[in-house]
Amino acid sequence: MHQQNPDRAIQPANGHLAQLAADVLAMAKKDGATEADVVVADGENLSVQVRLGAVDRLTKAREKRLGLRVFVGKRSATTSTSDFSSESLRRLVSETCTLARAVVEDSMSGLPEPEQLAQEQPDLDIYDDTKVDAERQIELAKRAESAAMATDERIANSEGADFDSSWGRVVLGNSHGFVGEYRSSSYSLAVSPVAVDPASGAMQRDAWYDVQRKFIKLETPEAIGIEAAKRTVRRLGARKIATKRVPVIFDRETAGSLLGNLCSAASGYGLYKGASYLAGQLGQQVAPDWITVVDDGRMIGGLGSRPFDGEGLPTRRNTIVDKGMLASYLLDTYSGKKLGLPSTGNASRSVGESPSVGPTNFYLVPGTTPAEDIIRSVKDGLYVTELIGFGINMVTGDYSRGAGGFWIENGQLAYPVEEITIAGNLKRMFMDIESVGSDLVFRGRIASPTLKIAEMMVAGS
């Protein structure tokens, strides 16, 4: 679809990140660190926003950051800086060691064992050096927005269309001698039209987007614009509905958000603190026995794929829910030790923080039922296309959020609804899954096909 310009590859801002990491590790050792690891990340970003056919915003950036974690015995501290001058780095290393000595010993702390570290670093096809210049990005964004505006005359305004391209590089090194490096890229195009109800003057906004590691894989601007317009216009005339308990279908976007909740609940840090409703549930039934949930760090071209995790362990494919049974948590070395389990290769690392746990490509394995058939199975119920608010208690699983979508009457989407809430409990909701759609699409690290939950409380008027 689009032309590539392979000869215009982005040059990283700095050349020898691996050497920099090695130098910092050597300094840390000198300052008394018994173990240490260093993350260095750099990247470039270009983004444009057009609105109503004109450029609204153009942003360009280069950035870099170095993060250091040291251990002095069983004490640990983490620091980061954007200043790579040797004087500044020397000061940072010394401060980090001092900071580590100020906290208490934690018997579980430490780097992973050397033999656990990634031996090979496969190419997961997550990098594209296609440079899309500002003019081209503006043109693509304009095309997407105008396709949205042309789709329906009720699309009378716009929050704009955004094209964003980013390239980054990550180097991780540790005092066991591990050095890993990978590059990644992402290209995204999003459109956010505003529809005005000709009768009432009421407005609705919605959006559609695509994001890909490879420029060439991005949806056409026209397809994104048309989908954005359809999603926006169909919300016009939304009404409230009476409070009642009904079957609820989550479209694949909102079902993805439920999967995100499951992912948080299955993540090590909340579990060992007793702050997750899935604590102590390993090996227990958490969903019907035909449900499988996978986290796959090695998916080719995946938005969550990476060759090694935030501690240098190889990423892998973990089955989290196997035939309805909670088969694995998501763990890094520390949270694993706290739970008496090995790491699952899910350490995620933002440069200035000690590792935490994050998903790679986390999804519910699709079924064979088309989404339309799932809708057809409901006589009186709710089809959710939007969730807002933060009414989720991870400790108890209590779930109570604002929602918007469509009322289903006799298997058909009858009319849009808004200003309602849906409430239940995540533990119960996953057990109550009645059908799974065939429509899985990755538009992020976490994805789900359409899901039908047997019953939830819907509050309206």
Place this chain on the structure above:
Amino acid sequence: MAQLIPLDSFGVTERDVEGALGRVKVRNVDYADLYFESCVSESVSMEESLVKRATKSISQGVGVRATAGEKTGFAYSDELTKRDLELAADTARYIAHSPGGTEPVPVPVRSRPTRDLYPVSHSQLEVATAERVALLNRIDEEARRYDPRIKNVMASFNTEYKIVMVATSEGTLIGDVQPLSRLQVTCIAEEHGNRQIGSFGGGGRIGFEFYRERDRYLDYAKEAARIAILNLSSDDAQAGVMPVVLGGGWPGILLHEAIGHGLEADFNRKKTSAFSNLIGKRVASEVCTIVDDGTLPGRRGSLNMDDEGTPTSRTTLIEKGILRGYITDRLNAHLMGIPVTGNGRRESYQSIVLPRMTNTFMLAGQSDPDEIIRSVDKGLYAVSFGGGQVDITNGKFVFSASEAYLIEGGKITRPVKGATLIGSGPDILTKVSMVGHDLKLDEGIGTCGKEGQSVPVGVGLPTIRIDHITVGGTQAA
């Protein structure tokens, strides 16, 4: 007066700044600015009775911006050399489509904000890590002593020390030092397999001594423990439409979500806000007057100047129910022909300026808070909330109670959990029938997200009665 910031804190000279501004201010550019920032943030945290994590992060950089009509060109760099400034300037001016023809800019004149709302020196913030560790250990003891059912205590203490400097094509060169800190406590209570959570905390643009005054930090510990224990015996909330009484302080998040965001100038210039074209119209009952005020000493949402160098101010948003004004930054105020209110804020040098709230609250009314509760036969009394969210365009907002009670026959009876309130911004305040005389500002924990940027904010509210609002919950009424 606030401190005068030396430019060499950023390793640049006035000539560099003048040079970069001259380069970006080409003929078609209306306005340009450079925003220098250096920020040190530190955190220590405790869990399982061990203060085992400490982090420190140092960042420094410059954001360069040019505006031409509605267009904004923006670039940032974490390198502050003359060459990096020039590269950023070239990118920023790209949007003006006039490669040559730079215009001379006035020589920047250094000044400082005329007031100092947070006279905290770095040394007051930079207490020894050992002292922070001791504070967190005492919190752990206090929370566990509150009740043996408290099984885990997590606490974190975060500080940020930010030095900023804004240089504009109009000749302004003004800087500010912005300290910020927050202490947050979370407790997990457990009884017969029932686990519940409670959180409390506070902070502001204040020094470390704030937390020790009258043992404030221990109060945070007790409050977090109290809420966790209370939730052990809470019933699930009932769903339906009912009268709701909001307590003072943090429940002011209602104003932030329902009103504040919808009054940010960018959405109104683009006419994508549910409040577009409602200036001078009634959007609330007569008892409601709402302001945004960035000038309150020491508050989390306060600033001596906004991130464009404009002094912050007190802006009346709603006066006795009538919509009076918007919250503006320079660009939107200029394009709309309305006053600049000093609300141009950004998360860091890496982000663009947007109109954002500071401290948003409702002024005190006449009613006695007890009388407000007595006036409700059957409803909800909500005193604390988790987060909230709003859809600016259709005005629908949501926020979730973290501490709430049933009101039955004019009396507070049982605690309930899992209540989510949903309503419509331009409509909800028309249903406010009583406003208490007990205005309270929040404890200083709020962070607002918009377009991926987080900034510290404050909210405040007296006790109010909303005659009817949809409450979500799992139970049938």
